[in-house]
Amino acid sequence: MYVKMYFALCALFAAVSVLLFVAGLMTPMVAVWVGFIAFGVVFMGMISVLPSTISHHTPAPKPVRAPAKTLDNVVAGTSDAIRKIGADIAASGQVEAPELKLP
Helix, strand or coil: CHHHHHHHHHHHHHHHHHHHHHCCCCCHHHHHHHHHHHHHHHHHHHHHHHHHHHCCCCCCCCCCCCCCCCHHHHHHHHHHHHHHHHHHHHHHCCCCCCCCCCC
8 A cells, every 4th residue: 555655646746846946946946845845755665665565475384283182192192103113112122021030
């Protein structure tokens, strides 16, 4: 919205400047004031228009509901993972289990 207003203001300013020049009213003192106003318009563009054109507004992410984990599913998954690790270690034969001597 700021960009549209800024371009409209610049177009209006340019049209008035051209009308002053064509009508012969662009004296040196008027040219100085037109320069001051042009500086103000450019500065306003830097202050209000540039931040709105550089930044982008992304919509807020929609929350995604993950299925609830039940305790049974967590325990079963963990138990299966532990059994698989134990089976892999036993199959590799790298670890020897000591024999237990009972008194």
